[in-house]
Amino acid sequence: MVKSSGDGAGAKKARSRPLDGAGDRLADARMAVSRHAVTLFLARGVSATSGDDIAAAAGVSTRTVWRYFRSKESCVEPMLAASAYRFIAPLRRWPLHATFEDFLLEDFAEVPPTPQDLADDALSMGLISLVRDEPALRASWLMVCGQAEQAFVPVVARRLDLPVDEFRVSLSAATAMAAARVVHEEVAVTAVTGVRTYTVEDVVRLLGKAIRASTAEPICDPRPRRAFLA
Amino acid sequence: MVKSSGDGAGAKKARSRPLDGAGDRLADARMAVSRHAVTLFLARGVSATSGDDIAAAAGVSTRTVWRYFRSKESCVEPMLAASAYRFIAPLRRWPLHATFEDFLLEDFAEVPPTPQDLADDALSMGLISLVRDEPALRASWLMVCGQAEQAFVPVVARRLDLPVDEFRVSLSAATAMAAARVVHEEVAVTAVTGVRTYTVEDVVRLLGKAIRASTAEPICDPRPRRAFLA
DNA sequence: AAAAGCGTAGTCACTTAGTGACACCACGGC
DNA sequence: GCCGTGGTGTCACTAAGTGACTACGCTTTT
Numbered sequence: 074m075v076k077s078s079g080d081g082a083g084a085k086k087a088r089s090r091p092l093d094g095a096g097d098r099l100a101d102a103r104m105a106v107s108r109h110a111v112t113l114f115l116a117r118g119v120s121a122t123s124g125d126d127i128a129a130a131a132g133v134s135t136r137t138v139w140r141y142f143r144s145k146e147s148c149v150e151p152m153l154a155a156s157a158y159r160f161i162a163p164l165r166r167w168p169l170h171a172t173f174e175d176f177l178l179e180d181f182a183e184v185p186p187t188p189q190d191l192a193d194d195a196l197s198m199g200l201i202s203l204v205r206d207e208p209a210l211r212a213s214w215l216m217v218c219g220q221a222e223q224a225f226v227p228v229v230a231r232r233l234d235l236p237v238d239e240f241r242v243s244l245s246a247a248t249a250m251a252a253a254r255v256v257h258e259e260v261a262v263t264a265v266t267g268v269r270t271y272t273v274e275d276v277v278r279l280l281g282k283a284i285r286a287s288t289a290e291p292i293c294d295p296r297p298r299r300a301f302l303a
Numbered sequence: 304m305v306k307s308s309g310d311g312a313g314a315k316k317a318r319s320r321p322l323d324g325a326g327d328r329l330a331d332a333r334m335a336v337s338r339h340a341v342t343l344f345l346a347r348g349v350s351a352t353s354g355d356d357i358a359a360a361a362g363v364s365t366r367t368v369w370r371y372f373r374s375k376e377s378c379v380e381p382m383l384a385a386s387a388y389r390f391i392a393p394l395r396r397w398p399l400h401a402t403f404e405d406f407l408l409e410d411f412a413e414v415p416p417t418p419q420d421l422a423d424d425a426l427s428m429g430l431i432s433l434v435r436d437e438p439a440l441r442a443s444w445l446m447v448c449g450q451a452e453q454a455f456v457p458v459v460a461r462r463l464d465l466p467v468d469e470f471r472v473s474l475s476a477a478t479a480m481a482a483a484r485v486v487h488e489e490v491a492v493t494a495v496t497g498v499r500t501y502t503v504e505d506v507v508r509l510l511g512k513a514i515r516a517s518t519a520e521p522i523c524d525p526r527p528r529r530a531f532l533a
Numbered sequence: 534a535a536a537a538g539c540g541t542a543g544t545c546a547c548t549t550a551g552t553g554a555c556a557c558c559a560c561g562g563c
Numbered sequence: 564g565c566c567g568t569g570g571t572g573t574c575a576c577t578a579a580g581t582g583a584c585t586a587c588g589c590t591t592t593t
Contacts, residue, residue, distance in 0.1 A: 099541085124579065134543050139580055143438065208373065212442035215449065219441070241516070244485050248517040251481035255474050286471075286519045287478040329570085354550060364572050369551050 103141045103151050106131040110148035111196045119146065119207055146209040149200055153217040156197040159190060160253075160280075161221060164228045173281045173293040181273055201261035215254075222250040232292045245288045252287035256280050333371045333381050336361040340378035341426045349376065349437055376439040379430055383447040386427040389420060390483075390510075391451060394458045403511045403523040411503055431491035445484075452480040462522045475520045482517035486510050 109130040113122040128135040142148045163180045204211045225246045230237040256279050339360040343352040358365040372378045393410045434441040455476045460467040
């Protein structure tokens with residue numbers, strides 16, 4: 074089913090991958106296919122959508138779909154990952170003296186998401202709301218959370234002034250992203266079922282609370298001055 | 304690829320499922336197949352093992368394998384889940400006044416694992432050490448961690464004296480199991496690569512430290528008396 | 534400007550993963 | 564004895580996923 078490396082494509086040159094802005098042609102192509110896959114999954118369900126359907130909708134050959142993705146379900150990963158990165162990427166610029174909420178809200182005000190981003194986030198939320206019932210989809214969602222966890226590691230390391238390979242750092246990144254996952258799932262199901270609606274601010278506050286509760290490390294708040302301890 | 308429900312089999316009657324001791328004939332059969340699958344995966348690698356191979360090794364028809372499991376990779380889930388439950392199931396009896404480490408170590412001394420359990424744990428560890436490289440296996444591992452999270456919910460609820468559907472409870476269960484996952488992965492790779500060895504006590508202490516660090520809630524220690532706050 | 538080099542997509546034949554339908558026990562109740 | 568009921572095997576089939584090769588576009592070289 075899977076040869077060895079993750080998602081065939083990118084193995085060749087490991088080119089740039091800016092993580093933030095656009096630019097990677099291959100990543101864009103994968104993203105386009107992913108968007109069509111998600112749309113189809115939401116419209117007719119995962120099992121009623123074939124690889125051929127996805128290929129046809131995206132206007133590429135079936136072979137290309139399997140070159141891009143290691144399985145049908147993993148087609149959703151770029152979409153979900155992109156939504157996650159829209160939160161995590163800005164945090165690489167998060168100044169040490171700012172709180173989680175203050176920084177993120179200010180940043181969103183300064184660099185507002187594009188309409189495309191918002192549409193993608195809506196699709197992602199729809200998908201996340203399905204994750205409880207569709208095991209294959211859940212596996213992909215958890216994989217994306219794992220990627221998010223990796224992307225969050227340097228943020229935590231900087232906040233704690235610790236090297237990225239420190240155990241405390243990976244632990245904190247893992248628990249924080251677990252908290253973020255639970256919040257996202259909760260938000261997705263309540264939003265999709267119409268129980269309530271959320272503003273960006275609501276979500277940021279929920280995330281902040283959850284991440285604070287998820288670790289004894291002070292990653293969300295200004296770092297205490299070392300001088301007091303020395 | 305997947306019809307709708309998780310792992311075809313058990314849908315019919317949702318019979319007992321004792322979670323602890325043996326007894327379920329179907330679960331035992333699934334476990335036996337799972338054990339053979341894990342052995343083969345470890346011996347020759349996942350992609351070099353086919354569904355037919357697993358069926359042949361387990362002495363059942365291929366059709367039965369697909370009835371038991373929704374995919375080749377998910378064959379490993381019963382083995383991994385059983386290892387996880389050997390930690391979580393006892394915790395349902397965890398008295399409120401005992402610390403995590405004290406209770407678990409005492410319990411393991413009283414009810415020592417069978418040789419079969421120990422062998423299964425060794426296989427599981429071998430498998431967990433592979434999850435970093437094999438994405439399909441990683442997805443299954445994360446699914447098992449999700450099941451463990453669900454199983455941990457009632458334990459947390461009891462410790463916090465909160466209903467099982469409280470958000471704080473699912474949050475804590477999620478972050479605690481994320482911590483446990485990171486510890487298990489670390490232990491698995493260092494143990495398998497021979498960097499160091501672990502006793503049960505080592506693992507329990509590592510888990511305790513990690514879970515304590517993973518949540519602001521006092522789930523690992525005796526619950527503070529409410530009377531002081533009232 | 535032609536040629537060579539390279540990276541990516543398409544085509545098609547092929548293997549393996551996974552499902553549906555039905556026959557066949559083994560078991561327990563009556 | 565007969566009748567459900569639940570689990571398994573057989574077989575035919577669909578869908579997922581791979582290998583090998585071709586063809587196109589783009590850059591670099593001469």
